[in-house]
Amino acid sequence: MAFLKRLLEAHPLLSAWLALSIGMVAIFLWASRDAALLPMQRLALTVISVIVAGLCVWIISWE
Numbered sequence: 001m002a003f004l005k006r007l008l009e010a011h012p013l014l015s016a017w018l019a020l021s022i023g024m025v026a027i028f029l030w031a032s033r034d035a036a037l038l039p040m041q042r043l044a045l046t047v048i049s050v051i052v053a054g055l056c057v058w059i060i061s062w063e
Contacts (some may be wrong), residue, residue: 013035020053 008015028049032042 015056021050024049
């Protein structure tokens with residue numbers, strides 16, 4: 001547990017990116033469960049969600 005705390009304190013932007021990515025992918029998968037998407041389309045949109053989460057964290061860090 002101490003290792004996880006040190007990791008979060010040492011890399012706050014990466015941990016924010018990870019948390020936001022997990023949330024965005026979970027919401028995307030839940031919202032698109034009834035959509036007729038091919039597996040590669042679902043994978044592409046998941047990757048795009050992770051990239052957008054990274055951009056959001058990067059923009060927020062500009063302060």
